[in-house]
Amino acid sequence: MQAFVSLGIELWLLENTETGQRIAVDRSEYRDIYGDEPPDTIPSITPPAPDAAPIAPWFDALMSGMPEAPEDISDMVQRPSSRTRLDAADRAEWVLIGQVVSSDRLLALTPAESIAYGMVPRTIANENELQAFLGAASLRTYERSWSESLVIFLVSWPVRIVLIIIFLVCLFVEFAFPGTGIFGVGSMAALVVLLGAPWIVGLAQWWDILFVLLGMALVAVELLLLPGTFVAGISGALLMLAGLVGTFVSGDMNSSELVDGLFRGILIVTTGLVGAVAIMWWLGRRFEHSRFASRFILRTDANPVGTRGTADDRPSIGAEAVATTDLRPAGRIRCGDQMLDAVSSGRWIRKGAVVRIVRNDMTIEVEEVDP
Incomplete structure (x- = not known):
């Protein structure tokens, strides 16, 4: 049971050749039985035949004698296994079915594996079987709402x-x-x-x-x-x-x-x-x-009183201009008879400073010219 909630628990499934009973053993007990290390591969475990004798359902005995007080439950968990530990004398009676869980993961079982390990006697296939299993007078099904599906x-x-x-x-x-x-x-x-x-x-x-x-x-x-x-x-x-x-x-x-x-x-x-x-x-x-961008980006034609200009009449890289506003980092510059929007390539540039254009593709980027 510890393998469901704790890492580091390794288990292997053995089957009795005469009775078909199945038990889970750890690495230490496996070595005592077979004298060597167990395989570290997890195969597909198939359920036993209907007439076989698998592990007795674990929860039946556990729940029938379950104490109510927390301290009694803690004492029960720490008790050693009631099953007799196997050794080399039992080697001929038991064969390896496969590894159940490795040390780096928690034990998680599919419905078929739960039946194979004796955890459950069978699965519930539909609502009628669920209602009969619970002994309920009626069942109510809550469907997922559209808002839950959306989230x-x-x-x-x-x-x-x-x-x-x-x-x-x-x-x-x-x-x-x-x-x-x-x-x-x-x-x-x-x-x-x-x-x-x-x-x-x-x-x-x-x-x-x-x-x-x-x-x-x-x-x-x-x-x-x-x-x-x-x-x-x-x-x-x-x-x-x-x-x-x-x-x-x-x-x-x-x-x-x-x-x-x-x-x-x-x-x-x-x-x-x-x-x-x-x-x-x-x-x-x-x-x-692009034609799509022209619907959303504000543009005006370049003229003497100035705007940011079009791509064809933008000044070339290296041209000098004068900052008509502070650039923090965006502002406006005058290059010849054009007023253009520009951004500073680094620190702020004060109004009236001489700047040099260093980029003129999607934005005009300038740097201050040292006096």
Whole structure:
């Protein structure tokens, strides 16, 4: 019974050649019987024949004499086995059926294995058999509601990968191509679903959501207030990743479930991140000039009073301009007779400073020219 709840319990199934009785032995008893180490492979165990004599159902005797006081139960668990221990003299009477459980896992049985090991006499096939087994006057079946099905769908790993990609890509488009704000709304909607669905099923904790929101705030500080330092940006990104991974684990999980949840969370978040980066790279090259983007990105034609200009009349890399506003890191510059939107490549640039254009693809990026 310990193998159901404790790691490190190894068991092998033996069968009596005369009676067909089956027993479970540990490594030490196996060595006493056969004189060598047992095999460390777990085969498929088939139920015994109907006329065989398998292990007597374990729970019948256990429940019939089960004490009520907790201290009596503890004493009962610690008692040695009542079965006579086998040795080399019994070798001819017993044959190995196979290993039941290894030391690195808990014992988990299928219905067929439960019958083979004598844990249960048979399985219940339908509601009528269940009602007869329980002796119930009636049974009530609760079907899964549409809302429960929806939440289960939203917390599935393919959907969560897609939500991570939508969140990051929409956030990138909103920052890189200022427009109507529809991509910002899409990013927030994906984030709400990404955090809300695990919250409903009890996977997401309050600190998961706090980490994600705090991480977004630090990334915004990096972009708008402290560009070029990377401290706030990297810290924010790590907090967001930790918060997203945290939505895959629950505080009431045991150690093995916790490790499995963390591994699954890291794998899914990493997959979504890689997919988002690939899409952002493609969008950075093609999105701004696509017909679809023209419906959402605000554009105006270049003229003497100035806007950000089109791709054809943007100044070349290396051209110099004058900052007409502070760049923190975004602002405006004048290059010849054009007024253009630009961002600083590092630290803030004060109004009136001479700048040099270092990038002019999806955004115009400038650096201050040393006086």
